[in-house]
Amino acid sequence: MSALSGVGSRRSKLTFAVSVYLGLIAMTAVFLFPLLWVIGLSLKTRLQVFAMPPLFVWWPTLENYIGVLSQADFLQAFVNSLVVSSGSVILSICVGVPAAYAFARFPFRGGSFLFFSLLVMRMLPPIAVLVPMYILFSRLGLTTTRLSVILAYSTFSLPLVVWIMRGFFEDLPRELEESAWVDGASRYAAFRHVVLPLIRPGLVAASILCLQLAWNDFLFAAVLTNNATRTLPVLMAGFSGGDTGVDWGGMTASGALVILPVLIFSFAAQRHLVAGLSSGAVKG
Amino acid sequence: MGGTTTAVRPAALRATHGAGFGTTGMQRWLDRQFTRIAVLPTTAMMLLIFGVPLAFSFYLSFQGWSPEQALFAGTFAGTANYEDLLTDPQFLKSLSVTFVYTATTVATELACGLGIALLLNIDLPWIGLFRTALVVPMMITPIVAALSWKLLLDPDHSVVNYWIGSHIVWLGRPDTALISVMVVNLWQNAPYVAVLLLAGLRSLPSEPVEAASIDGASRLQVFWHITLPLLKPYILVALLLRTIFEFRAFDNIYVMTSGGPANATMSLSMFTYLASFVRFDLSLGAAASWLMLLICLLLCLFFIAVIRRREAN
8 A cells, every 4th residue: 555655755656657657558558459450450451451360460551542542432522521521610610709709798688598509509419400400401402412511510510619719708808809999990890800810729729629520420411411422421331331241441441541630630629629528518 | 788898988089099990870880789790690590500490390290291291281190209209119229228328338438537537647757648649539530430340349350359269249239239339439438538537637726635645645535535526527517518428329329230239229319310311200200309309408407407506505
């Protein structure tokens, strides 16, 4: 037990540090193994993939990646994913940022109800919104278009933008806009020329978090797209049909290419991850 | 509306300073309407993608309606859709599967997440590297994560079966199928809980812990009597969020089992998806989605009440 009591000797501190490192290394190995193994599969030839016992050391090949990148289907889905994700981010930022500013600065009648409804929109199961949305969108001729997916993604990205940006606006000192108003600037001019430039870091954080959610979504895109407009997760889900008949190399290489961009933007926004995760939680 | 801090200034000042911006009556009216105009797009968007669809599905859930009919041409069916659901063994099974799935995954995620967060909170050289590495699984596209695990659990060619030296058809047996989809979820979301709780641990005051260790409390005592109570609000938030997100379980189940075998992994989302978009019984789907909404709303209200009560104390 002496090793556990914090104010022990130098030796017990060392034992403690070593055991923490061992625990961390074991945990990291467990959590990263599935991903590393699958990335390993993507670098094997067809024969190596199905080798029994599994190969742990081999000469990596890029043939699966070359195969995937020369498929029109994959490239089309990649473009669709890009269009749909960036479209939904732009839409939510344009619609949500002014509202977040109003929520942070000008308490108004019905404001707390509106804010609460936004949180509810984020919390309710997407399939429940999707059933009627599918019917209404198909009557409007929107289903199978990328626009319908962009609109549908607002159910999660709009609350996220409003939640994150409200926090950024609240942290901004009021005096900045007030002095602009005193100088005769309209609310719009003050917002556009004084406030917006100052919260650019917030805009970046909110955009990246929305981009990640939109890129990873499957359910909305699966229902609202067809073969021409499907996004990457929908294309990937197509691999789940067969079993060992499926081309494991092509599938794992596509998977790696799907997660690569999302890992890049996630690490870019790592500082803001917690704000994004807790959006939807009701605090204060 | 809007005008909480409108600066009231003498006319002379306005004339000199405001010259460049212009102060016509129209502009002053627009300025007073700023708040309304700022929230208008959000309100309109919410009505379009949330309010109207939910109202329509509420209406639809009391109708007998098929996709070939006009929107409001269904026949009133009373509560028949709801009665059908509550007597459908597959729906009842999906209720119990969702309940078991949510409770088990949330409990294990919280336990693992807390453990990870505690380890990551210890200040040691290179700890940042582990913090970065351990959040990777939660960023991965859920569909890709589920496909990856499907390969890892493949009966004939997988590394898992090779290591345990047997031939288990993980996704083909009701008991192991449910465990498998839960493991994928745990793998992705324990890091999510860890990130939230680590943020909580970092923001706790250090004085109580220091005082207790000077008084001779062991690490275990400090954790149990000081850290854990202080961390409780963060644990509640994690519990709320994970419960809401596990309740909608879909992606991993769709890819790995599609609800089978023998409905062992039929979550409510999967049931509603199959009813609405495979069998195209959309009025039944609407009724199922309203039952899901009600359960989810009750869960949220319960947690919000708990969190509010804690804050009031």
